[in-house]
Amino acid sequence: MRCVATVFGLLGWALISGAAAESLPSGAPQSVIQKQCAEAAEVGFGPVTLAHAAKALRERKRLKVLAIGATPLNERDQKQGHYARVEKVLETNFKGVDVEIIDRGVSGEMARDGAARIKTEVALVEPDLVFWQVGVADALALTPANEFKQTLSRTVVWLQEHNVDVVLIGLKYQRSLSSNEGFQKLRRAIRDVVREHAILRVGHYESIEAIDRMRRQEGEAASELDLTDAGSVCLADFLSRALAVGLFGRSKGGGAPGEILPIAGTAKDAKPIDTPGATKP
Amino acid sequence: MQREINAVDFWRGYALVAIFINHIPQNFYEQFTHKHFSLSDSAELFVFLAGWSLRHVVGRPEDPKPTSALMHRLLGRAVTLYVAQLAIALIAVAMLASASLVLANPLFLEWHNAAAIFYDPVRAHIGVVLLSHQLGYFDILPLYVVLLMSAPLVAIIHRHAPNALLPISFAIYVISLVFGITMPTWPVSGQWFFNPLCWQLIFVLGFSMSRDRGPGGWVKRNIGWIRICAAPIVIGLGIMSIFNLWWDPTRVPDPKLLFIIGKTFVTPIRLIQFLALIAVLSAAYPYIVRVVPGLVSFLSRMGRNSLPVFCVGSLLSLGGQIIRFAYEGGLVVDTILIGTGIAVLGLVAWLAEWRVRRD
Numbered sequence: 001m002r003c004v005a006t007v008f009g010l011l012g013w014a015l016i017s018g019a020a021a022e023s024l025p026s027g028a029p030q031s032v033i034q035k036q037c038a039e040a041a042e043v044g045f046g047p048v049t050l051a052h053a054a055k056a057l058r059e060r061k062r063l064k065v066l067a068i069g070a071t072p073l074n075e076r077d078q079k080q081g082h083y084a085r086v087e088k089v090l091e092t093n094f095k096g097v098d099v100e101i102i103d104r105g106v107s108g109e110m111a112r113d114g115a116a117r118i119k120t121e122v123a124l125v126e127p128d129l130v131f132w133q134v135g136v137a138d139a140l141a142l143t144p145a146n147e148f149k150q151t152l153s154r155t156v157v158w159l160q161e162h163n164v165d166v167v168l169i170g171l172k173y174q175r176s177l178s179s180n181e182g183f184q185k186l187r188r189a190i191r192d193v194v195r196e197h198a199i200l201r202v203g204h205y206e207s208i209e210a211i212d213r214m215r216r217q218e219g220e221a222a223s224e225l226d227l228t229d230a231g232s233v234c235l236a237d238f239l240s241r242a243l244a245v246g247l248f249g250r251s252k253g254g255g256a257p258g259e260i261l262p263i264a265g266t267a268k269d270a271k272p273i274d275t276p277g278a279t280k281p
Numbered sequence: 282m283q284r285e286i287n288a289v290d291f292w293r294g295y296a297l298v299a300i301f302i303n304h305i306p307q308n309f310y311e312q313f314t315h316k317h318f319s320l321s322d323s324a325e326l327f328v329f330l331a332g333w334s335l336r337h338v339v340g341r342p343e344d345p346k347p348t349s350a351l352m353h354r355l356l357g358r359a360v361t362l363y364v365a366q367l368a369i370a371l372i373a374v375a376m377l378a379s380a381s382l383v384l385a386n387p388l389f390l391e392w393h394n395a396a397a398i399f400y401d402p403v404r405a406h407i408g409v410v411l412l413s414h415q416l417g418y419f420d421i422l423p424l425y426v427v428l429l430m431s432a433p434l435v436a437i438i439h440r441h442a443p444n445a446l447l448p449i450s451f452a453i454y455v456i457s458l459v460f461g462i463t464m465p466t467w468p469v470s471g472q473w474f475f476n477p478l479c480w481q482l483i484f485v486l487g488f489s490m491s492r493d494r495g496p497g498g499w500v501k502r503n504i505g506w507i508r509i510c511a512a513p514i515v516i517g518l519g520i521m522s523i524f525n526l527w528w529d530p531t532r533v534p535d536p537k538l539l540f541i542i543g544k545t546f547v548t549p550i551r552l553i554q555f556l557a558l559i560a561v562l563s564a565a566y567p568y569i570v571r572v573v574p575g576l577v578s579f580l581s582r583m584g585r586n587s588l589p590v591f592c593v594g595s596l597l598s599l600g601g602q603i604i605r606f607a608y609e610g611g612l613v614v615d616t617i618l619i620g621t622g623i624a625v626l627g628l629v630a631w632l633a634e635w636r637v638r639r640d
Contacts, residue, residue, distance in 0.1 A: 050400065070391065105469075105471055123531045136392070142610045174386060176386055177386065182609075224389075
């Protein structure tokens with residue numbers, strides 16, 4: 001009975017507090033959000049190459065990507081999802097390249113379940129690259145950070161052993177969770193795995209945090225839901241840029257692989273693999 | 282009139298409790314449900330027993346119910362399940378929205394595939410009504426709706442060509458595996474977590490095994506040595522599950538779905554393990570009744586009222602996840618959640634029967 005009472009209490013409290021609570025995103029113009037995405041993206045990626053994906057592009061002019069984890073959603077772009085947009089951005093910027101993203105996302109799936117499913121999906125799809133959005137369900141289910149890290153590490157190693165590159169899409173920035181110890185431990189676990197295994201991570205958290213900072217500096221503090229909205233809009237851009245950098249680009253800075261550093265440029269000015277000066281896979 | 286206590290209701294009650302516990306991930310008691318020692322889990326058991334129960338609705342071939350009455354009853358049941366699915370999905374969405382407001386955490390709006398409902402409501406609401414958009418952990422009832430929608434066809438084939446039913450079902454299953462045919466989701470791209478084209482085989486197996494003739498009759502006559510063969514399968518695959526000793530799925534021959542392990546397509550190895558498991562477990566029921574009759578009575582009541590218990594259980598498990606997050610989990614919180622939740626499920630079953638008795 002206590003559960004029922006709690007659930008109904010929760011609903012009742014929501015009704016009472018609803019008027020005072022934050023509204024759904026007020027909706028900054030998409031061009032403004034995209035500009036902020038572009039600026040925020042500068043803090044998002046590290047100097048890691050996607051060797052197997054780059055090889056697939058070089059030899060087959062084709063890249064097969066498997067997307068696992070919660071499917072990103074872009075509410076402002078209703079005709080195409082994030083992954084369709086990522087495909088389009090890459091194909092537009094790199095002529096003659098065929099990118100196919102196969103979405104096998106299960107929203108709410110925890111790392112342990114995703115890890116088990118990735119192996120099956122890799123066997124079925126035979127991808128060159130995996131996008132793995134991970135952490136949110138584990139943060140809400142209070143998965144211990146050690147267990148989470150072990151699961152991620154084992155799966156990344158398995159993927160590397162099978163010649164599949166992986167890009168981790170980490171936790172989203174939530175101002176209300178910026179001091180939540182469990183949330184931050186999982187965030188650190190993702191960063192540790194990225195460093196230890198020299199893989200690429202889309203710094204979704206840092207990027208949205210940067211947007212939050214920009215908005216504050218402009219005197220327009222964004223609500224949590226505004227930031228969620230911005231995060232959804234930006235993720236496709238972040239992914240496209242991360243992929244472009246991992247495949248073709250080079251970071252200005254040095255540093256360890258996977259470290260969060262500013263990047264040299266975006267998809268448009270990245271150099272193709274065989275161009276002198278570009279990162280060799 | 283209330284049914285007498287029986288194995289089917291007992292195991293269905295057990296499946297409902299196990300689903301409730303498993304749907305609060307990371308809770309302390311999750312590690313004690315049979316999915317941690319087994320390839321298959323309570324979903325297979327639930328669907329198999331739904332098929333078994335369908336046999337009692339359809340009736341015996343020597344005493345057939347009028348076809349129109351049968352169709353009316355089966356389709357009516359499917360509509361009831363459909364409405365129940367819509368209702369619990371709507372309440373779940375309200376719970377997630379409430380949690381996001383009260384706990385000031387917008388992550389809840391994106392949890393369990395709810396993001397489309399909040400950020401793409403125009404298309405997502407159409408998807409919810411079409412069952413092409415399903416919330417995480419609220420995806421077994423849509424499968425059940427589809428299975429019951431196809432139940433009239435099962436009943437007709439059973440009536441006119443009973444021996445053809447299982448081969449037809451098996452053929453659909455194999456074709457789906459060989460060609461990787463599945464049901465797409467919309468507006469969020471993906472596929473149904475429970476592929477109805479594959480899971481229908483478990484439903485039909487439950488229906489067929491309940492018969493005294495055909496495959497069901499053969500199994501009942503040979504259950505002794507079937508159990509002897511099944512026990513090593515259960516033990517062997519149980520050990521492999523515990524120690525994660527699985528073969529590399531990338532190294533199996535094509536068509537890969539015939540050889541890999543997957544829940545969505547309920548692949549053959551999982552299906553074989555499940556059938557072996559129920560062959561072994563069916564031997565345990567008489568002993569369980571003797572040792573813990575109160576527990577059997579309690580779970581059987583839940584099994585007799587599976588729809589309301591399942592619906593309330595789904596919502597309680599979501600509420601449990603939210604409460605766990607709010608109170609930061611731990612053994613005490615988990616014990617309160619699981620204990621209270623099971624008590625509430627028992628109360629729901631009791632109320633459902635009390636209402637019928639009163640009427």
